[in-house]
Amino acid sequence: MKSKYTLLKDIFNDPDSFYDKKVILSGWVKTNRLSKTFGFIELNDGTSFKSIQVVYDDLLTNFVDISKITIGSALEIDGNIVKSEGDKQSFEIKASDIKIIGLSSNENPIQKKRHTFEYLRTIPHLRVRTNTFLAVFRIRSLIAQSIHNFFQNNSFVYVHTPIITSTDAEGAGEMFRVSTMDLNRLPKDKKGDIDYSQELFGKSTFLTVSGQLTVEPFCTAFRNVYTFGPTFRAENSNTSRHASEFWMIEPEMAFADLEQNMDVAEEMLKYIISEILSKGKDEIEFFNKLIDTELLARLQNVLNSEFARITYTEAVDLLLKADVTFEYPVSWGENLQSEHERYLSEEVFKRPVFVTDYPKEIKAFYMKLNDDNKTVRAMDLLVPGIGEIIGGSQREENEETLLAKIRENNISEEEYSWYLDTRRFGTFPHAGFGLGFERAVMYLTGMKNIRDVIPYPRTPNNAVI
RNA sequence: UCCGCUAUAGCUCAGUGGUAGAGCAAUCGGCUGUUAACCGAUCGGUCGGUGGUUCGAGCCCACCUGGCGGAGCCA
Numbered sequence: 459m460k461s462k463y464t465l466l467k468d469i470f471n472d473p474d475s476f477y478d479k480k481v482i483l484s485g486w487v488k489t490n491r492l493s494k495t496f497g498f499i500e501l502n503d504g505t506s507f508k509s510i511q512v513v514y515d516d517l518l519t520n521f522v523d524i525s526k527i528t529i530g531s532a533l534e535i536d537g538n539i540v541k542s543e544g545d546k547q548s549f550e551i552k553a554s555d556i557k558i559i560g561l562s563s564n565e566n567p568i569q570k571k572r573h574t575f576e577y578l579r580t581i582p583h584l585r586v587r588t589n590t591f592l593a594v595f596r597i598r599s600l601i602a603q604s605i606h607n608f609f610q611n612n613s614f615v616y617v618h619t620p621i622i623t624s625t626d627a628e629g630a631g632e633m634f635r636v637s638t639m640d641l642n643r644l645p646k647d648k649k650g651d652i653d654y655s656q657e658l659f660g661k662s663t664f665l666t667v668s669g670q671l672t673v674e675p676f677c678t679a680f681r682n683v684y685t686f687g688p689t690f691r692a693e694n695s696n697t698s699r700h701a702s703e704f705w706m707i708e709p710e711m712a713f714a715d716l717e718q719n720m721d722v723a724e725e726m727l728k729y730i731i732s733e734i735l736s737k738g739k740d741e742i743e744f745f746n747k748l749i750d751t752e753l754l755a756r757l758q759n760v761l762n763s764e765f766a767r768i769t770y771t772e773a774v775d776l777l778l779k780a781d782v783t784f785e786y787p788v789s790w791g792e793n794l795q796s797e798h799e800r801y802l803s804e805e806v807f808k809r810p811v812f813v814t815d816y817p818k819e820i821k822a823f824y825m826k827l828n829d830d831n832k833t834v835r836a837m838d839l840l841v842p843g844i845g846e847i848i849g850g851s852q853r854e855e856n857e858e859t860l861l862a863k864i865r866e867n868n869i870s871e872e873e874y875s876w877y878l879d880t881r882r883f884g885t886f887p888h889a890g891f892g893l894g895f896e897r898a899v900m901y902l903t904g905m906k907n908i909r910d911v912i913p914y915p916r917t918p919n920n921a922v923i
Numbered sequence: 924u925c926c927g928c929u930a931u932a933g934c935u936c937a938g939u940g941g942u943a944g945a946g947c948a949a950u951c952g953g954c955u956g957u958u959a960a961c962c963g964a965u966c967g968g969u970c971g972g973u974g975g976u977u978c979g980a981g982c983c984c985a986c987c988u989g990g991c992g993g994a995g996c997c998a
Contacts, residue, residue, distance in 0.1 A: 491957050498957050511958080528949095546958050569934065569948050570959055576990065577934070632996090668998090693996055694924055706998060785994090796994075849998065894998030907991095908998095919989080 467505040469539065473549050476539040483510070483535045483551065484559070486587070489570050492525050499527060501535065501551075507592060507740035511542065511550040518556060529570060530562035530587065575910050582914050582922055590749070593741035594911055597734055598899050604733035605686060605707055605895075608726050614709060615680040619669035621688060624661060625873060632692035633664035634702075665690035670708050670890065671824075671877055674853070677710040677888055678880050684709040686895075694918050698907040699844060699897060702916040710890035716826075716835045716852040719889035720812050723839060723848050724765045727810070727898075731761050734902060742903075750904025756842075757902065759809060766811035770794075770833065773802060773813050780806075791817050796845055803840040810841045823863040824877075825851040826887075837891070844901050850891020857881035 464481035485503030492498075496515040502508075512535055514524055527533070536555040542548055568584050578585035585591050609616065622636050638658040639645065647653040654662045666672075669685035676683045689706045709722065734742060735757060746754040768776070777788040777798050782805075786795045794802075794813070803811050815833040818825070825834035839848035854860045860881055864871055871878075899911040909915040914923055 489959075491960055492954095493957070493960090494954055496955065496957090498960090500958080513956080515955090543956055544958065545956095564949055565933075567933065567948095571934070571947050572959080573934065579990090689998080691997075695996065696924085696992095697994080697996095698992075700997070704998070846998065892998060897998060 463503075463534075465505040466503045466508070466510055469510065469549075470506050470508055473539070477549070478538055478540065480536070480538050480554075481551070483512075483537075485533065485535075487527055487529055487531045487533060487562070489529060490525075490527050497525050499524075499533070501533065502592075507589075507596065507744065511544065511547055512537070512553050512556070513550055514553040514556060518553065520556065520558070523558060524556050527558070528562040528564050528566060529568060530566045531558060532560040532562075533557065534559055575907060579909055579915070579920075580922060586913070589744065590910075593744050594899070594903060594905060595913065597738050597741050597745075597903055598911060600734050600738050601730055601899055601902060602686070602895070604730045605726070605893075607733070608729045609682075609684045609709065612682065612722075614682040614684045615676065617669075617673050617676045617680075617683050617685055618687065619666070619672040619685045621666055622659075622663050623666045623672070624659065624663050625671070633667055634690050634692045636663045636665060667691055668706065668708065668892065670710070670892065673708060673710050673890075674877070674880055674888070677712050677890075678884070678886075681712040682709070696918060698909075699900070700917070701896065701908050701912060702918065704908070704912070705895035707893040707895055708890060710888060712888045713886055714852075714889045715887055716814060716837060716889055719850055719852060719891055720765075720767065720814075720837055720839075723812075723837075723850065723891055723893070724810075726893075728761055730898070731757050731902065735761075745904045753904040763809055765839070766807040766809060768802075768811065768813060769815040770813055770817065771815065773798075776806060777801065791819065793820050799838075799840045799845050800842075803845075804842040808842065810839055810847075812837050812839050821851070823867045823869060824853050824860065826854045827859055827863075835889075839891075841901050844897050846894075847897045847901060848891050848893050850889065852887065852889040855881060855885045855887050857885060 462482055463484045464476075466483070466485070469476050469481070483501060483503060485501045488500040488502050488509050490497060490499050496513065499512040499514065500509040501512050514521070518524060534557040535551060535553050537551040537553040539549055540552050542550040544550070566584075567581055568587055573588070578588065578591070586595060606616065639656060645653040645656045657663065667689060669687060669689070673683055673685045685706070685708045687705065688703055690703055691700075692702065693700070711718065711722065742754060742757070771790065773794065774788055774790050777784070780801060782801060784795070784797055784801075786797065788798060802813070803809070814835070814837045815828060816836045817832060818827060818834045821834050821836045825836050827834055835852035837848075837850050838846050841847050854863065857878060861871070861878060864874055896908050896911050899905070900908060903911065905911050909917060
């Protein structure tokens with residue numbers, strides 16, 4: 459992209475080559491410090507996490523206006539890159555001309571002070587200008603890109619599965635209904651029930667809760683595939699790690715079993731970490747300093763250690779033997795509670811841990827039944843601080859067994875006939891998992907609330923903007 | 924949805940039944956190298972809402988609403 463403007467990222471990459479050179483910068487004021495005849499502006503142009511210090515003095519014809527410049531104002535600055543006399547930066551720009559492109563009103567709520575995340579959530583359109591969110595959303599972008607790179611490098615095909623689905627109860631929670639009908643005048647059929655045949659699609663439709671089922675047919679053609687898109691859950695969940703709209707990555711691999719599934723998940727996470735450590739250095743250092751002082755050590759530890767792998771049955775044994783009193787009792791056949799998962803990842807292993815082979819009763823119908831007839835080839839990846847970040851399984855490839863599971867679970871055979879076709883017309887072992895994108899962002903930045911890693915978070919009773 | 928905490932100036936908070944406070948921001952002024960600059964002044968309030976107890980409520984009680992934390996559901 460050609461432009462008359464020099465970008466801050468280029469200056470920070472190689473400051474020496476800019477010394478005593480004239481440049482034109484454009485960007486936004488982070489802060490302004492003023493003395494009688496001179497002042498300092500910190501300017502960020504969006505291309506770098508770091509800002510540059512602009513030195514200006516009363517030789518500027520518009521010195522009075524510049525000295526009153528407000529946070530957020532957009533400026534164009536002509537000047538020379540020079541060695542800085544200050545301690546906190548090695549170079550700065552000495553302004554020969556400053557144009558005010560857009561003055562910020564003095565009512566800008568973003569101030570030169572610490573704001574709480576709670577307050578900033580009420581102004582999602584403005585919080586992105588603060589350091590924390592500049593760091594969060596650049597890292598979020600880097601993580602997304604590195605996920606694509608990882609799969610593309612490994613011959614996966616990216617599939618856009620539908621966001622509107624007609625399959626009710628895809629198996630994971632409450633769904634948002636997609637309707638074109640007038641809620642105040644719902645059409646009724648002869649029995650007095652709502653007549654969904656009058657919908658635009660001629661039937662009920664919903665927002666997807668997972669792309670997994672619709673990506674599986676692509677796995678039967680392209681071998682290795684993945685989805686990466688938005689997902690919607692209408693649950694009334696009020697926690698720091700649930701959102702109504704979030705993004706999910708769901709790879710599906712042909713001729714793969716659960717072990718390979720875990721290998722890919724582990725390799726993928728390590729790849730993402732190595733990418734953000736090299737490409738998001740400034741941002742990760744910022745998180746490590748101000749958000750989570752153990753972040754860097756944790757990321758390096760994860761990068762250099764193997765993830766633990768235990769079965770559900772082993773996990774239950776470990777928990778039963780644990781010298782800890784849990785609020786909820788542990789017993790084989792029950793779901794692991796958050797406190798149990800936390801104990802395993804935070805106390806026992808102190809690193810990510812795969813828990814596999816859960817009782818079939820507490821897992822989805824499509825998971826492959828083990829020979830013991832009691833457990834399925836499922837895996838959850840638990841990480842310290844967040845809990846479950848990945849859920850996956852080897853899929854049941856046997857048509858008869860899958861059909862039996864569908865009937866056992868009172869799922870409509872008719873509605874899933876297309877899914878059964880994947881087993882009828884040339885079945886094969888396959889496996890996949892779902893990675894909660896925002897949970898990954900939380901884990902990799904140290905941010906504690908999912909609302910602070912989504913640009914415009916949607917949670918129950920909260921859809922600001 | 925359940926449990927707990929919470930709501931005072933634009934923001935962050937103090938205020939222990941008896942006159943509404945501070946820091947930051949903003950505005951004005953001072954200051955020749957600042958780094959969340961510093962110093963002085965000014966401005967700033969329906970104490971979330973409704974009802975109750977009391978001579979008197981920001982403070983006590985009830986309900987409602989919002990926010991946060993935890994649990995469940997899950998990613």
